[in-house]
Amino acid sequence: MSLRVDRRAVSVAVLLTASAFVLAVLLIGTGDFPIAPWDVVRTVLGNGSPADDFIVNDLRMPRVLVALLVGAALGMSGAVFQSVSRNPLGSPDLLGFGYGSAVGALVVIILFNGSAGAVAVGALVGGLLAGIAVYLLAYKKGIQGYRLVLVGIGASAVLVAVIQYLITKxxxxxxxxxxxxxxxxxxxxxxxxxxxxxxxxxxxFPVILGHGRALRMMEMGDDAAYALGVPVERTRLLLMLAAILLTTAASAAAGPISFIALAAPQLARRLTRSPGGNLLTAGLMGSVLLLVSDWASQRAFGADQLPVGVVTGLVGGVYLLWLLVTERKAGRI
Known part of the structure; x- marks a missing residue:
């Protein structure tokens, strides 16, 4: 056990936590019936008026909590996949897990006209099956980063074709x-x-955070991690399974929110300037990004509210292009 901490990483985590709290309060108070931030806090503590209590606790609080949890789940799962693949493009968005959830959900919607709960279950099953398939196809005496990314991109193309076929039918x-x-x-x-x-x-979350030290060692290479006593394949399989479940659970709750899993770990690593997965800060960054995107979807386009997935797609597409250019200049792709 080591109690040594990175002061910068702790400071960034505290700052992101405070930012998420402030954004959550502001977002709860935003809407056709605006509520002042102090009234939001007072209502959450049980001292608000009946009207404020209904608006805050019944209408707006669940949306904000889903945004916090989905953002954290996507940010942390993205950090796991980028560390496991040792590739900044190793994101669930590009590896096909989100598309697997989409296929599962669309099968329930289109073929069985299922309820919202059934759609969520279909998304979970579809994402899990896609993750298992990608892992098995990419496995060859272990998992190599670029092989995992290439197999994931190929699986994404196949799943997109299945989605288009289901919609046409x-x-x-x-x-x-x-x-x-x-x-x-x-x-x-x-x-x-x-x-x-x-x-x-x-x-x-505790399962992934508890393996953060092993994940940092695995970024040095499998041989070095083995020498340091890390059961590499077992740890990799456990972390990938946990990250896939987080991704599919997030998709089941809010649909396929794109690019949060890609951008949050990279932004967290640049802020902390620390090696490793930066799992906690990546999760907090994902929550902050999704809250900001949700606010923009409600307020930045006038009376026309956009789904938050449109906003994250627009911003994330620009970020992906920038990341590809940066990696090309560095000679890594």
Whole structure:
């Protein structure tokens, strides 16, 4: 056991936590019926008026909590995959797990006209099956970073084709419902989405954080990690399974929110200037990014509210292009 901490990393984590709290309060107070930040805090503590209590606790609090949990889940899962693959492009967005969840959800929507709960289960199963398939196809005496990314990109292309086929075969109502889900949105989220996602995060966050030291050693290479006593394949499989479950749970709760898992770990690493996965700061950065995107989707476009998935897609696409140019200049791709 070591109690040594990185002061800069701790400072960044504290700053991100404070930012997430402030953004959450501001977002709860934002809407057609605005509420002052101090009134939001007072209502959360149980001292608000009946009208404020209904708006805050029943209408807006679940949406903000889903945004916090989904952002943290995507940020932490992205950090795991980027560390395991030792590649900044090793994100669930590009490895096909989000598309696997989309296929599972669309099968339930289009073929079975399932309820919201059934769609969530379909997304979980689809994402998990896609993750297992990518892992098995990329495995050859271990997992190599670029092989994992290339297999994931190929799987994504196949899954996108399946999604397009399902939409073309759907009736108008089912196709409209599928397209709304595919966009990724926090609108209409209630406590039914909060509790299952909170349970998954409560179980998997400690599992991933508890393996943070082993993950840092694995970034030095499998041989070095073996020499330091890390059971590499078992640890890699456990972490990838936990990260896949986090990604699919986030997709089941809010649809496929793109690029948070790609950008959050990289931004966290640049802020902390620390080696390793920066798991905690990546999760906090994911929450902050999704809260900012949700605020922008509600307020930055006037009366026309956009699904948050559109905003993250626009920003994330620009970030991905910048990352590709940076990696090319550095000679890594």
């Amino acid at each position: 759907a009736q108008l109502v089912e196709a409209s419902r599928a397209l709304v889900w595919l966009t990724g949105s926090l609108a209409g989220r209630d406590w039914a989405q909060v509790w299952p996602l909170l349970a998954v995060c409560a179980v998997l």
